[in-house]
Amino acid sequence: MLAALRARVARLEAGHGDRRGRDAIPICDGLPLPGGGLARAAVHEVLATSPGCGAAFCALLLARTGGTVLWIALEVDMLLAWPPGLARFGLLPAELVLVRARRWPDALWAMEEALRCPAVTGAVLALPQEQSAEAHPLDLTATRRLQLAAEAGGALGLLLRPDAASVAPSATTTRWRIGAYPTDADATLDEGCWQLELLRSKAGRPGGPWAVTWQAATGQLVLATATPYPARQAAR
Amino acid sequence: MTGRFLALHLPSLATNRLRRAEPRLPPTRPLATWAAFGNRRLLVAVDAAAEAAGLRPGQALADAQAIAPDLALQAAHPGADAQALQALAFWARRYTPLAAVDPPDGLLLDITGCAHLQGGEAALLRDALARLGRAGVAARGAVAGAPATAAALARARSDNPIVVNGIEAVVAGPLPLGPALRLPLALLDELQRLGLRRVHDLLDLPRAPLARRFGQDLLDRLDAVTGRRRVVLQPVTPPPDLTVVQDLLEPIITRAGIEAVLDRLLDGFCRGLRQAQLGARRVALLAWRVDGVVQEVAIGTGTPVREPRHLHRLFAEGLERLEPDLGFERMALEARATDSMAAGTQAGLGLGGRYDEAVAARDLAQLLDRLGQRLRVQRVSPVASHWPERAVAARSLHGPEPAIPPGWDVQPWPVLLFRRPQPVQAAAPWQAGAPAMLPWRGRNHAIQRAEGPQRLEPEWWRARPGLQRRDYYRVELASGVRLWICRGESPEAPAWLLHGYLP
Structure with a gap:
């Protein structure tokens, strides 16, 4: 009964089906997510307490969309997305287009155009690490626009932003927080150890934090058994 | 020879330019430019009012000021004059794509096959002279079968003649040597002393002694004027692959009007491209303002395009840069670069509404074109x-x-890299090995684990001097944040550098 109702609601929300499958993008086996993963044709927000983990997580998700993706950043950002590092997460240079905007409105415009284009399967808008949130406002209106563009085009939109004390409300479908997690003493630094937290979700309940390990050999995220502490405290 | 050439002579371009720049100067007040020759200051150009007052180029500045006390003087600026001439050549592309400058004070237009668009050569010449006159630029013109002949006629005769092909030597014969051949003054004096005043005086003489005495340059000029030697024009812009022009009865000012004209131009443009089986790679929109200024908006595409809607969207950004001021009276689209594009390769079949790969590739190319107009892609x-x-x-x-x-x-490379490595004040217990403490985001962090060093030597075969070898460490702070740091070997540079973030 409940499942049938959920399916009906999902059908209504989806509106007119897009041209490709509406299959969700898998993140990690064992995470209790509605639809089994991250929905396409939607914008998701990723708050990164550690810049490296956030970029790697976005690269992993974008690579799983299986098409051309855009990485949109600002010229003032001192940090560049680094294709050799991203390639380890499956995001190969053949699929990656790097866009750098001089002004913040241009970056938002580029993101919207990219999400609206049906030939693009994913796009990430990376906010600078060092800059304050006031310089690059990402309010309800802006995120709503992006969300509508993603629904029209069918692409996966990611907003990668540094974790701040207070994050403005947004119209994104989910909001995640990702942070670093100390590795076991016997593991090498090749494998990434992250903790994921689903802070907000339109379709379900928030969850986490979960400790996940990225295994370089298989290219998969694996849920660790240990229970992590909240990510916010980990960064401090 | 079948070419037809229009030469425009602008005898007082320098003073016309100054008057245009200073419209408040009363037209009756004489105007002249001067320059210093050694320790003498002489007039270089005088306008009509100054000429009427008795001033001549070459006069001493002090004499000129004594003759005409209210003389407005400006320093001569040959660079600005050349720039004005160049701008006029751009303007003259309204008549032909092959417009060239003829320094210091002339324009040469190849109007072969273009004259009928203006209603004949006489109408074209009248139109050009009238437009220049309205803009405040005095001009004389001539049409002939060779560029140098036309230039000589424009300079030497004041009746704006149009002569047919094949009689270049006949019409050039009676012209005086000075304006016709544009010889240096010393050579002209020498010829005058010998009684050689007109072109046909030289034509009657045997060529070999003439060349021996006065140089090959004189003969070359002579041959050019009589049409015996072919002169190739160097147009100010290379001729476009395709041009579509729209003349406007009323000058348009508003953005909506400009866009409507652009749409009409694009329709004809894309039809032309389709007929030629071409796709545009670089397109320029030219707009002639009523005061003679030509403005240009150029776009580029990644793949050959001939779709009006897409091209219109690419122009949308650049249209804001146009300054209509009093309005545009003529607009044109030029294809600066094209690639061949067979019919039917533009879109997919679209059978059954499936989103096929050809359509996806086109959509992506269009998106990247659009982004590329504004951002770095x-x-x-x-x-x-x-x-x-x-x-x-x-x-x-x-x-x-x-x-x-x-x-x-x-x-195991980082996913985010700094543009250039950031110096950090790390504390290392020993001279070798990873540091024990690292400042990050304003706080000192203990380093929990470190892997390395990975020693990278600069690529000496690329011969960039100044690069030092680096020892890279992958370190993990107590909180789990992983950084990519390196130790530079250079003695003056800071020892530890933060270069990126590991996943």
Whole structure:
């Protein structure tokens, strides 16, 4: 009964089906997510307490969309997305287009155009690490626009932003927080150890934090058994 | 010879330019420019009012000021004059794509096959002179079968003649040598002493002694004027592959009007491209303002395009840069570069509404074109290099997919890299090995684990001096944050550098 109702609601929300499958993008086996993963044709927000983990997580998700993706950043950002590092997460240079905007409105415009284009399967808008949130406002209106563009085009939109004390409300479908997690003493630094937290979700309940390990050999995220502490405290 | 050439002579371009720049100057007040020759200051150009007052170029400045006390004087500026001439050549492209400057004070237009668009050569010449006159530029013109003949006629005769092909030597014969051949003054004096005043005086003489005494240059000029030697024009812009022009009865000012004209132009433009089986790669929109200024908006595309809607969207950004002021009276689209594009390759079949690959490729190319007008868009290709700054190179947006060199994507490289390594004040217990403490985001952090060193030597074969070898460490702070730091060997540079973030 409940499942049938959920399916009906999902059908209504989806509106007119897009041209490709509406299959969700898998993140990690064992995470209790509605639809089994991250929905396409939607914008998701990723708050990164550690810049490296956030970029790697976005690269992993974008690579799983299986098409051309855009990485949109600002010229003032001192940090560049680094294709050799991203390639380890499956995001190969053949699929990656790097866009750098001089002004913040241009970056938002580029993101919207990219999400609206049906030939693009994913796009990430990376906010600078060092800059304050006031310089690059990402309010309800802006995120709503992006969300509508993603629904029209069918692409996966990611907003990668540094974790701040207070994050403005947004119209994104989910909001995640990702942070670093100390590795076991016997593991090498090749494998990434992250903790994921689903802070907000339109379709379900928030969850986490979960400790996940990225295994370089298989290219998969694996849920660790240990229970992590909240990510916010980990960064401090 | 079948070419037809229009020469425009602008005898007082320098003073006309100054009057245009200063419209408040009353027209009756004499105006002249001067320049210093050694320790003498002489007039260079005088306008009509100054000429009427008895001033001549070459006069001493002090004499001129004594003759005409209210003389407005400006320093001569040959660079600005050349620029004004260049701008006029751009303007003259309304008549023909092949417009060239003829320094210091002339324009040469190849109007072969263009005159009928203006209602004949006489109408074209009248129109050009009238427009220049309205803009405040005095001009004389001539049409002939050879560029040098037309230039000589424009300079030497004041009746704006149009002469048919094949009689260049006949019409050039009675012209005086000075304006016709534009010889240096010393040579002209020498010829005058010998009683040679007109072109046909020289034509009657045997050529070999003439060349021996006065040089080959004189004969070359003579041959050019009589049409015996072919002169190739150097147009101010290379001729476009396709041009579509729209003349406007009323000058248009508003953005909506400009867009409507652009739409009409694009329709004809894309029809022309389709007939020629071409796709545009670089397109320029030219707009002639009523005061003679030509403005230009250029766009580029990644793949050959002939779709009006897409081209219109690309122009949308650039249209804001146009300054209509009093309005545009003529607009044109030029294809500066084209690629062949067979009919039917533009879109997919669209059978059954499936989103097929041809459509996807077109959509992506259009998106990248649009983004590229405003932002920096690039794709990268991997480079087989161990030096981090060299590991990627920019590549064409629409080129083939690059092959990944072996080992390139398996190194434990950072996902985010600083533009240039950031110096950090790390505390290392020993001279060798990883540091124990590292400041990050304003706080000192203990380093929990470290892996390394990975020693990278700069690529000496690229011969960039000043690069030092680096010892890279992958370190993990107590909180789990992983950084890529290196120790530079250089004695003056800070010892530890933060270069990137590991996943």
